[in-house]
Amino acid sequence: MLLATDALWRDGALLRNMGLEITAGRVSDIRPLGTDTPDLHAALVAPLFTDLQVNGGGGVMVNGQPNADGLRAIAAAHRRCGTGTILPTVITDSHDVIEAAAEAALETRGEPGLAGLHIEGPHIAPERRGTHDASKIRPLDEKTVILVERLRGAGLPVMITLAPELADPALLDRLVASKAVVSAGHTKATAEETRAALKRGLSCFTHLYNAMPPMTSREPGVLGAALNSHAHAGIIVDGIHVSWDMVRIALRARPAPGLTFAVSDAMATVGGPDHFTLYGQTITVRDNALINAEGSLAGAHIDLVRTLANLVRHVGLPLSEALAMVSDTPRKVIGLPAPALHIGCALTDLNILTEEFDTLDIA
Structure with a gap:
């Protein structure tokens, strides 16, 4: 044929x-x-796309089922939606849950579709927690650093999202030394604090705009520092988390091409039912948005194929630039070769x- x-x-x-x-x-x-x-x-x-921020899919959340079968189910759901490689993402939780997710990542090492682990929290700013459980937020500690070092020692790609302004410098240095992708997110860092972290080895930013203070004329903050940096940055392109205009502005503001990539921030509803449970709350899809009991956004209900369509149709990117954001760039971030056809x-x-x-x- x-x-x-x-x-x-x-x-x-x-x-x-x-x-x-x-x-x-x-x-x-x-x-x-x-x-x-x-x-x-x-x-x-x-080639199938690559997503570095996947909280769930197929009715399963990493936090709810932090084991090998849970990761496999999530990867399978996203594969059916056009994403062939994911970084399963465990969000703010007890150390036991995060450690279980890490063990699952080690158990599934080398299996198709599962690249490693993204640890998003719990070392974040309470004021910028979003849907993360405030009771489980805590300072960066040696337990998490040792866990990341163990994953990296096994050769697994790791991204860890934290608030750099709250991180102990010595522990932050150990994360950087492990070659994990240290990403600023859920943070209230000033521009000066962000630039200091970049000098220490911070190399990425998690879902630009979201869970970050807005820029002002006198205080660019973490967002302004991120846009002006040569670090990589993820962004959610569902038209809900970030308006199309603000996506355009972010992409135009970057100092070089190939620095910004798209993430889904997908939850269990992608390839699954229209609701799920997180921290004991029911999260439901309403008008393509995921809303928790407080009425706040709780992750996203989108996959990367729809994201690609949004980048082309609503943001107005050339197809080649949009494709790089869902394939080549995220793979570069975690050290994977470009997708092969x-x-x-x-x-x-x-x-x-x-x-x-x-x-x-x-x-």
Whole structure:
């Protein structure tokens, strides 16, 4: 079977009018389409995407089921939605829960779709906690540092989100030395405090705008320092957490391309039911937003394919820039090679999409 493509994402470049020969469910040839008559037509073909902030999926939350089967279920749900690699994210909780998630990450090391672990909290600013449980927030401690060092020693990618202004400098230095991705989030840091952390090795920012003080004319704060830095930064592009205008502003403000990547911040409802339980509260989807009992946002109900569509349609990015934000850039952040689309590649490892960014059924 010959599949014609308007756009093909391969090796960090967008190729036009290419053809894929498909044999027994795998790519057997990649070539310019020429004058051949295709059997099917796709608007876009790209390797499955990579998401560095996935709290849950398929009805499962990392915090609620911090074991190997829980991580596998979440990865499977996101794979069905077009994301082939995730960084399961355990949010603020007891050390036992975070340690269990780390053990699960170690147990599933090397399994398809599971890259490592993102520890978001509990070492955050209470004033910027969002939906995180205030009773479980605590200063950065040696227990967490030892856990991160153990994961890194096993070769697993680790991202840890914390409030840098509250972190003990010696412990922060150990996290940096472990080569974990130390990311500022749920923070009230000033611009000066943020720049000091960047000098110590802070290398990323978690969901730009959200759980950060707003910028003002006299106080750029952590957000202003983040935008002006050469550090990587994630951003949620669902039109709810951040308006389209503010996404545009953030992307234009960065000093170089390839610094900002998209995250879903997905919860259990992605590929699952329309509600779940977190910290004993029922979180429900309302108008595509996840709302907790306090009426606050509690994560996001979106996947990266919908995120890609939003980046192109609502933010107005060229397709190549939008694709990098859901594939190549996040993989670079955690030290993974760029996604591969090669001869022999299974169709199940590809996003094959229509003009409406829906999955094209080629069975």
